[in-house]
Structure formats: structure tokens, C-alpha cells
Amino acid sequence: AQTVTQSQPEMSVQEAETVTLSCTYDTSENNYYLFWYKQPPSRQMILVIRQEAYKQQNATENRFSVNFQKAAKSFSLKISDSQLGDTAMYFCAFSDSNTGKLIFGQGTTLQVKP
Amino acid sequence: NAGVTQTPKFQVLKTGQSMTLQCAQDMNHNSMYWYRQDPGMGLRLIYYSASEGTTDKGEVPNGYNVSRLNKREFSLRLESAAPSQTSVYFCASSGPFRATNEKLFFGSGTQLSVL
Numbered sequence: 001a002q003t004v005t006q007s008q009p010e011m012s013v014q015e016a017e018t019v020t021l022s023c024t025y026d027t028s029e030n031n032y033y034l035f036w037y038k039q040p041p042s043r044q045m046i047l048v049i050r051q052e053a054y055k056q057q058n059a060t061e062n063r064f065s066v067n068f069q070k071a072a073k074s075f076s077l078k079i080s081d082s083q084l085g086d087t088a089m090y091f092c093a094f095s096d097s098n099t100g101k102l103i104f105g106q107g108t109t110l111q112v113k114p
Numbered sequence: 115n116a117g118v119t120q121t122p123k124f125q126v127l128k129t130g131q132s133m134t135l136q137c138a139q140d141m142n143h144n145s146m147y148w149y150r151q152d153p154g155m156g157l158r159l160i161y162y163s164a165s166e167g168t169t170d171k172g173e174v175p176n177g178y179n180v181s182r183l184n185k186r187e188f189s190l191r192l193e194s195a196a197p198s199q200t201s202v203y204f205c206a207s208s209g210p211f212r213a214t215n216e217k218l219f220f221g222s223g224t225q226l227s228v229l
Contacts, residue, residue, distance in 0.1 A: 004156075006156075009154065035217070043202070043222060043223045044220070044222060045204065045206075045218070045220035047217045047218075050217065091156055091157065101147065101159055101162055101172065102147075102157075102159075102218060103159075104149075104156040104157040104158070105156050106154055106155055106156040107154075107156050
């Protein structure tokens, strides 16, 4: 069975600095998708970034980028120039190609300090 | 543009009571999902529906039932609530099933407490 592991329950970063959130996953599939979702205190789930496993190039979305290491089954999220609005819980997720459902990690709570 | 609407937003039940969480989406999505979120455990899939008329169990289906009433609506029922079902529940939807690059659209969540 596929699993997603986020080993950092909580992290903090100073405003304007860079922080990296870790995620590892386990699968025997070759083609799949990985996602990072953000959940601010409002509880809304917001898609941050998406990576296709067959693409070697790491995905980027403005200040958010990923470091995708397929062989190591690692998918970390880098947030550059952190802003107070980045304070949230971040979830890594793996898309099961057999069922189409998302499997989530445990989440990392990120606090951006002024 | 409503997206995914789930009701109620908050609910308190006594052990043994029943209730139904309602979910509707207006994006003509085929797939719908129910997740529960617990501290330290992320989101865990309860049930999902790949298309109208079909439902399948997820990771934690025990104690729940679902109904895909039509393409728009997917309800979650607790027949006899237990304190272990205290959680935040999210409904979500996505486009064509097996389109694994599809993002999920989430409702705003239901905070359920079972006393």
C-alpha cells in the first residue's frame, strides 16, 4: 500500500527567509502525481503545487518550488521569501493511479514569525 | 461560483445518535470523496465515489455509510455516533476518475463532536 510520511510535525521560519518541508512516500508505481496542499487557520484546503512523476524538471509556482527525487521517493517543498500569510499546515499527498484517490501525509504546521 | 458546499459546519452529537453530512458540488465533477482530519494523522479517506451510482471504501470506512444521490450530491451518514468519530470532516470532488493529475476541490469542513 502507498504511504506518505511527513517527519516534521512543526516548523518555524523568520519572515523573508527560506524554509523546506520534507515528504517521503512509498509506492511501486512508476507514473503518479504528487501534491502539496496548504491549510490555513480558516481550514480551507488550497493546492500549492503539483508534480508529475515522469517529468524530471521540478515544479515551481512563484515562491514555491519542489525538490523531487524519484529514486529516493522524496518530494520536499521549498518556500522562499516566507510571508506571514504562509503560516498554515502543509500536507503532502500522493495520487494513487489505480483509484485516483489522494493519500495524505500527517501534515507539517509552519509558523512564519515576523 | 459555489464549488463544493457541505453542511453543517458544526455539529455536536451524543453517543448513539445518528446524523447525515451533506455535500454538493456544482462543477459537474464525476468523483467525490469524504475525508476525516484528526491531529497528527492528516486526512484519511472514508469513502469515495468514482461516478454517479458507485461508491467504494477508503482507509477508515467503519461506522459510516454513504450515498451518491446524483452526480452533484454525496452524503455521509453516521448511524450510531461514537466519541472516536469526533473529527473534522471534509467533502471533496475532482474531475474524471483516474485522471490522477486532477486537483481536489474541498468543502469548508464540518467540525463534529460526539460526547
